Amino acid sequence: MVIKGVMHQTGAGNDFKPANQSHDLGNDDQAFWAMAAMSAAENKFPNPPKDDPQWLELVQAVFNEQAADWNKRKDTCGGGMMWQIFEYNNGFGYKNTISNGCFFNMGARLAAYTGNKTYADWAEKAFDWTHDIGLITHEWQFLDGTYTTSNLNCTKMNPLRWSYNAGVFLNGAAAMYRFTNESDLWKERLQNIANGLRDVFFNDQGIMNEITCEPAQTCNNDQQTFKAHTSRWMAATIKQAPFLTDQLMPLLRNSSIAAAKQCSGPGNACGLEWTKEDQYDGINGPGEQMAALQVFLSNLIKTAKPPADSETGDSRGDPSAGTSSNQPTIKPPATITQKDKAGAVILTIIMVVATIFGTVWVSMG
Structure with a gap:
């Protein structure tokens, strides 16, 4: 069921761009499917039928397309991913942190899996751009995005903060830490991101809180899932960077206990405001259940195997996937100049189920 569900979303180009989503497909939406496929490859989830594109190949296709899109838009703000893929969609003139974080995450994890330094170079470029443009603050907080319209050229920031922005960079930094053989640079970055995540999104009792929308109960369907992704990325980080x-x-453990207390609605439905503990918040839906289930499963990470790579994994790749060229490698990123620096979800149930099944698969393995 999970394999069929994910493969159904691959589209004619085997790049998670189904034609029926062209009017609302963002770079982040496409990347979330690719990251689910990356998790499948890392966790040695059963492969699709041999005549279909394999997990690794799907990720490479999305990454190659987004790398080409970066180069196509680098005249704006010196780089960075637009939120939307297609220019006719609302939000195209916005470069948001989650799209750039997903691109960074894919590059870092592809580097760790394949050993190909070009992916790591792209990941480094994405991280540096996000930091230099101001979306990663000096306090290691992650702002929502920046505007390119009205000649703003990424000089105006949207200050809203969401846990999954910190989470996607945390997980990507852990992959870079692994790829660079535990370098001091990525260890320091990992520690700073972890500190910022803890300080902003966890209360004094170590319970996760989606601070931008939870207190006012204004979280939309996407935002209700953010703690699920953050929990998973925190757990995956522990496996790659044990020093954290x-x-x-303790943050995952305390949050899971509080989340369990929130699962006191009708039929044990789970609420979202874990900081209320056993005072049910009266809000339930797929996002709340996903968040609770994922934080529960994240506590099993110590029993999971490390992520696979090209030597220990079994997913077939294609470095030229997603390109119009038959060249076997992706193009390296252009050098960031001083001029560049100066210029510088919609999520579906199937995707999250794939993520959850991946966690269960690992814990059972």
């Missing part, structure tokens, strides 16, 4: 275990595991 003592910091992150």
Whole structure:
């Protein structure tokens, strides 16, 4: 069921761009499917039928397309991913943190899986751009995005903060830490991101809180899932950067206990405001259930195997996937100049189910 559900979304180009989503498909939406496929490859989830594109190949297709899109838009703000893929969609003139974080995450994890430094170079470029443009603050907080319209050229920031922006960069930084053989640079960045995540999105009792919408109960369907993704990325980080275990595991444990207390609605439905503990918040839906289930499963990470790579994994790749060329490698990123620096979800149930099944698969393995 999971394999069929994910493969149904691949589209004619085997790049998670189904034609029926062209009017609302963002770079982040496309990347979330690719990251689900990346998790499948890392966790040695059963492969699709051999005549279909494989997990790794799907990720490479999305990454190659987005790398080409970066180069196509680099005259605006010196780089960075637009939120929307197609120019006719609302939000095209917005470069948001989650789209750039997903691109960074894919590049870092592809580098760790394949050993190909070109992916790591792109990941480094995406991280540096996000930091230099101001979406990663000096306090290691992640702002929502920046505007390119009205000649703003990324000089105006949207200050809203969401947990999954920090989470996607945390997980990507962990992959870079692994790829660089535990370099001091990525260890420091990992620690700073983890500190910022803890300080902003966890209360004094170590319980996760989606601060921008939870207190006012204004979280939309997408935002109700953010804690699910953040929990998973925190757990995946622990597996790749064990030095953060003592910091992150208590946060996951305390959040899971509080989430369990919130599962006191009709039929044990789970609420979203874990900080209320056993005072049910009266709000339930797929996002709330996903968030609770994922934080529960994240506590099993110590029993999981490390993410697979090209030597230990079994997913077939195609470095030229998603390109019009038959060249076997992606193009390296252009050098960032001083001029560049100066210029510088819609999510579906199937995708999240794939993520959850991946976690269960790992814990059972």
